[in-house]
Amino acid sequence: xxxxxxxxxxxxxxxESRHLHPVGWHTLRHTFGTLMKANGEDLKTIxxxxxxxxxxxxxxxxxxxxxxxKRDAQAKIAKLILADVSAPKPVTPTVQ
Numbered sequence: 001x002x003x004x005x006x007x008x009x010x011x012x013x014x015x016e017s018r019h020l021h022p023v024g025w026h027t028l029r030h031t032f033g034t035l036m037k038a039n040g041e042d043l044k045t046i047x048x049x050x051x052x053x054x055x056x057x058x059x060x061x062x063x064x065x066x067x068x069x070k071r072d073a074q075a076k077i078a079k080l081i082l083a084d085v086s087a088p089k090p091v092t093p094t095v096q
Contacts (some may be wrong), residue, residue, distance in 0.1 A: 018081060030061075037062040038071065 016022075029050065036046050047058035 018083075020081070033058070033062050035074070038074070 033046050033050050036049070037043070043058050043062065044055065046062060047055050050058065052058045
């Protein structure tokens with residue numbers, strides 16, 4: 001139980017340093033499976049890595065199509081998460 005509290009504190013610190021809300025392990029697990037499927041991995045491999053009891057669970061969860069629009073949205077989020085927080089933020093000009 002103590003390792004869970006330690007992991008939670010570490011995650012919270014990592015999220016806070018990037019100005020993100022903390023997410024749970026299940027959210028990260030689901031994201032992992034979704035991104036594997038979006039990048040062409042076969043469902044049997046995903047099932048084995050996520051240790052789902054049946055292929056049906058994996059197939060029902062990760063068979064949704066990832067459209068180019070969704071892929072672009074995922075890329076934007078990845079860029080935000082992986083961005084160097086010490087780098088200056090770009091200034092967007094405003095039209096007056």
